Every structure is written in C-alpha cells, then in structure tokens.
Amino acid sequence: MSSPLASAAGPIAVVAGLTFAAVDVSRLLAADTSKERIAMMRETPFQVTNALYFVVFIGLLLALVSVYLRHHADAGALGAVAFCFALVGTMDMAGNMWFDGFAGPWIADVAPEAILAGGSGMLVIGGFSSYVLFALGWVVFGIAGWRARMFPAWLGAAFVVAGILGYNAGLPPYGIPIGLAMAALGWWITSSTQGARSAARRDEAAA
Numbered sequence: 001m002s003s004p005l006a007s008a009a010g011p012i013a014v015v016a017g018l019t020f021a022a023v024d025v026s027r028l029l030a031a032d033t034s035k036e037r038i039a040m041m042r043e044t045p046f047q048v049t050n051a052l053y054f055v056v057f058i059g060l061l062l063a064l065v066s067v068y069l070r071h072h073a074d075a076g077a078l079g080a081v082a083f084c085f086a087l088v089g090t091m092d093m094a095g096n097m098w099f100d101g102f103a104g105p106w107i108a109d110v111a112p113e114a115i116l117a118g119g120s121g122m123l124v125i126g127g128f129s130s131y132v133l134f135a136l137g138w139v140v141f142g143i144a145g146w147r148a149r150m151f152p153a154w155l156g157a158a159f160v161v162a163g164i165l166g167y168n169a170g171l172p173p174y175g176i177p178i179g180l181a182m183a184a185l186g187w188w189i190t191s192s193t194q195g196a197r198s199a200a201r202r203d204e205a206a207a
Contacts, residue, residue, distance in 0.1 A: 024053065058094070064182075078148040092133045134167070
C-alpha cells in the first residue's frame with residue numbers, strides 16, 4: 001500500500017519549496033545591514049525570520065522524504081544515494097540554522113563579545129561542514145536523481161545550480177533557489193500524476 005506521504009509528494013514539495021523560498025525572502029527584507037551586527041540580531045523581525053528559516057528546513061526534509069518514498073521502488077541504488085546525500089546535507093544545515101535562529105539572539109544579549117570575536121575550533125569545523133554538505137548533497141541529488149530517473153534532466157540541472165548557490169544558504173537570498181527547485185519538482189510530480197490519471201480515464205472510456 002502506498003504511503004500517504006508518497007501519495008501527497010507533489011503538493012508537499014510545492015508547499016514546502018514555496019514556503020522555504022518565501023521565508024528566505026523575508027529574511028532578506030528583515031536584515032538591516034545598515035546597522036551593526038549585534039543591533040541587527042536583537043531586532044524582532046530578524047529574530048523571527050531566522051527562527052522561521054529553521055522551521056521551513058523541516059518542511060524541506062519532509063518534502064525530500066515524500067519524493068523519495070514516491071520514487072524509491074524505481075530509483076534503485078542510485079536514487080538511494082541521491083536521497084541520502086541530500087538528507088545528510090539538509091539535516092546538517094538545519095542544525096546550523098537552529099543555532100542561528102534560537103541560540104544566536106540569546107548570545108547577542110548575554111555575550112555579544114562572543115559573536116564579535118568570530119568562530120574558531122570546532123565551531124568553524126561544524127559550520128563549514130554544514131555549508132559544504134548542504135551544497136554537495138543537493139548537487140548529488142540533482143545528478144543522481146536524474147540518472148535514476150526520479151525526475152527529468154531540467155530538474156536535475158535546477159538542483160545542481162541550487163546546490164552550488166546553496167553553499168551560502170545560511171545567508172539570504174541563497175536559500176531561494178533550493179526552495180524554487182523543490183517547488184518545481186512538486187509541480188512536475190503533480191502534473192505527471194494528473195496526466196497519467198487523465199490518460200487512464202480515457203483508456204477506460206475507450207474500452
């Protein structure tokens with residue numbers, strides 16, 4: 001029996017992708033770069049949009065899982081590779097965005113000198129890993145997903161470009177391409193499903 005997530009993969013991907021892109025637009029609008037960094041981090045719009053950015057990462061992960069559940073039977077080992085790379089990279093970046101969204105404002109209030117001092121040691125390693133794995137994960141997803149015939153070549157190319165730009169997804173607007181690519185994937189799934197159903201109804205009527 002098909003999973004409910006697999007059945008709703010198209011709409012889930014559309015909603016998750018568009019919401020992801022919209023929140024990154026809101027982050028761009030809320031970031032008042034004319035102010036000092038600590039002052040900007042203490043502003044409510046900046047804090048709210050950063051916290052929401054972590055939330056939409058959850059939606060992005062749900063969309064990824066839904067798409068894989070829908071296609072895993074035909075995607076084979078290569079499809080599994082595509083899924084795992086994107087899953088690991090997105091989870092790593094989501095952890096980074098949780099820190100920015102929830103721990104960052106608290107640190108800006110109680111220990112602003114820690115933010116001004118910059119990162120070092122394990123913090124740098126963790127942050128760098130999230131940027132690299134997020135970008136690599138979606139690039140591999142685009143290439144391997146297309147090769148596994150989970151989606152057409154143009155969507156594979158969209159995810160590759162979005163993945164490369166996504167190296168900077170911690171900063172707006174570089175998360176927007178991933179959101180739009182996921183929404184396009186959802187649109188394609190929905191359109192393909194509707195087309196298949198229409199063809200099936202025509203065949204039944206002809207019979």
